[in-house]
Amino acid sequence: MAQPEQLRDDLISCTGIVRSSDNSAAAVELEGRSGTHYRADVDASGYFSLSGIPPGEYTATVVDRSGDRIDSTFLSLRRGTPLITLYMPERPREMTGTGTISVARLAHKVPKDALKEMDRANNAVEKKDEAAAIAHLKKAIAADPDYMEAHNNLGTRYIAAGQYQLSLEEFQRALKLDTQNPIVNSNLAAALLALKRPAEAEKAARVSVSRDGRNSRGRYLLAAALIEQGKVTSEVETQLRRASDDLPEAHLLLGKFLMVTRRPDAAEQELRAYLATGNPLERSSVQNWLQKRDANRRLAGCGTGAQSGPANSGCNPPVSTASEDAAHISAKR
Numbered sequence: 001m002a003q004p005e006q007l008r009d010d011l012i013s014c015t016g017i018v019r020s021s022d023n024s025a026a027a028v029e030l031e032g033r034s035g036t037h038y039r040a041d042v043d044a045s046g047y048f049s050l051s052g053i054p055p056g057e058y059t060a061t062v063v064d065r066s067g068d069r070i071d072s073t074f075l076s077l078r079r080g081t082p083l084i085t086l087y088m089p090e091r092p093r094e095m096t097g098t099g100t101i102s103v104a105r106l107a108h109k110v111p112k113d114a115l116k117e118m119d120r121a122n123n124a125v126e127k128k129d130e131a132a133a134i135a136h137l138k139k140a141i142a143a144d145p146d147y148m149e150a151h152n153n154l155g156t157r158y159i160a161a162g163q164y165q166l167s168l169e170e171f172q173r174a175l176k177l178d179t180q181n182p183i184v185n186s187n188l189a190a191a192l193l194a195l196k197r198p199a200e201a202e203k204a205a206r207v208s209v210s211r212d213g214r215n216s217r218g219r220y221l222l223a224a225a226l227i228e229q230g231k232v233t234s235e236v237e238t239q240l241r242r243a244s245d246d247l248p249e250a251h252l253l254l255g256k257f258l259m260v261t262r263r264p265d266a267a268e269q270e271l272r273a274y275l276a277t278g279n280p281l282e283r284s285s286v287q288n289w290l291q292k293r294d295a296n297r298r299l300a301g302c303g304t305g306a307q308s309g310p311a312n313s314g315c316n317p318p319v320s321t322a323s324e325d326a327a328h329i330s331a332k333r
Contacts, residue, residue, distance in 0.1 A: 011123055012077060013051035018042050018062055018086045027063040028086065030075075032056055034160070035187040035217070036125075037152045052119030053077060054126050059214075062086055069182075072214050074246070114144035121153065133157050148177040152184050155191065164194040182212035189221040198228035209239075216246035223253065232261060244270075248277035252286070268293065 018025040028048045030038040033056065040048040061072045073086065117140035124132035137154040140147055155170035171188040178184065185208035192201035202225035208218030223239040236257055243250035255270035271286050 011052050011119070011126060012055055013049065014053065014077065015047060015049040016086060018046045018048065024064045025062050026065045026067075029061045029063060029069075029183075030058040031061070031183050032058055033217075035152070035156050035183060035190065037149050037183050039149055052122040054122055060086060061212075069212060072212075108146055110147055111144050114140045114147050114150065117143060118147075118150060118153070121157075125157070130157060130161050134161070146177055148174050148181070148184075151177070152181075152187060155187055159187075159191060159194065164191050167191045168195065180207065180211050182208040182215050182218060185211070186215060186218040186221055189218070189225060193221065193224055193228065196228075198225045201225040202229065216243040216250070219243040220247050220250050220253070223250075223257075227253075227257065232257075244273070248274055249281075251277065252282060255286075264293070 016028070018028065025042040025046060027042055028040050028050075030050065030053070032038075032054070036054075038050055038053060040050045042048045055078045056076075058075045058077060059072055060075050061069050063069055071087070117136045121133045121136035121140065124130075124136060134154065134157050137150050137157060140150040141154065144150070151170045151174035155167040155174065158164070158167035158170060168188070168191040171184055171191055174184045175181065175188065185204045189201040189205040189208065192198070192204060202222060205218050205222035205225055208215055209222060212218065219239040220243040223236045223243070226233065226236050226239075237254065240250045240254035240257065244254060251270045251274035255267045255274060258264070258267035258270060268290065271290060275283060275286055275290075
């Protein structure tokens with residue numbers, strides 16, 4: 001059982017163990033919701049440690065000695081919250097979601113100076129000091145130009161700052177160090193969407209999903225890229241439904257997609273699911289749409305439920321802005 005502990009301010013460090021029958025675990029990777037990436041080597045006894053991690057929700061992935069990503073689980077890291085032991089299946093599952101890390105990256109050891117700058121960057125992010133975070137990540141890269149995670153995290157900071165071209169360049173540098181990394185490919189897709197290059201974003205998102213079948217963010221970005229290209233196909237709905245278990249915004253985009261495809265009842269279900277996820281960013285606009293739909297039902301004498309009327313009847317509010325909302329989804333990362 002691993003225990004996170006307070007490092008400084010709100011950052012935490014944690015230690016953990018990977019249970020496997022053949023001691024084949026080589027590393028543990030953590031991905032935050034923003035695409036920030038952390039990695040720790042696993043020692044011969046199965047133990048690993050990470051420091052300078054902001055509290056939050058993460059996807060933890062176990063990587064074996066061949067570089068294949070074997071199993072993933074969701075973790076909620078908080079100060080004083082125990083981190084569950086990670087279990088590695090006896091045999092790697094044959095699934096679309098396996099990905100391979102380059103041999104060079106597995107052998108690469110990050111210098112202490114670069115690790116310290118990464119910790120300082122994480123601390124700056126927690127303090128909402130983006131300029132300092134970027135400066136520390138640049139120092140980490142100066143200390144170790146092959147520090148893939150630093151290039152990736154610098155790219156995420158550039159996205160947060162609205163500097164999409166710079167973010168694209170950092171993700172491209174990260175991919176030169178690990179071409180098939182699903183996290184970096186999904187981040188590349190996000191940058192390309194923000195730069196209004198949806199066809200390229202689609203390609204990057206497809207690589208991300210092909211290398212990690214559990215990558216909900218990659219599926220969400222793939223759907224967004226398809227929508228921006230006007231590809232209103234069943235694949236959009238499939239990808240968003242698979243992403244919606246992990247990403248509240250997938251319910252939102254799926255609701256908008258269903259409005260565009262004239263299925264307001266199904267759209268209402270997705271939007272209500274989005275509201276139920278906690279503290280959604282677009283709560284006000286979604287509530288306004290639902291309230292307008294309820295009002296239209298009463299005025300038109302419509303009932304509630306699946307038979308409330310066709311999409312163009314008085315039972316439903318106009319949906320003309322849904323395609324505009326979906327087309328600008330890349331601005332809302």
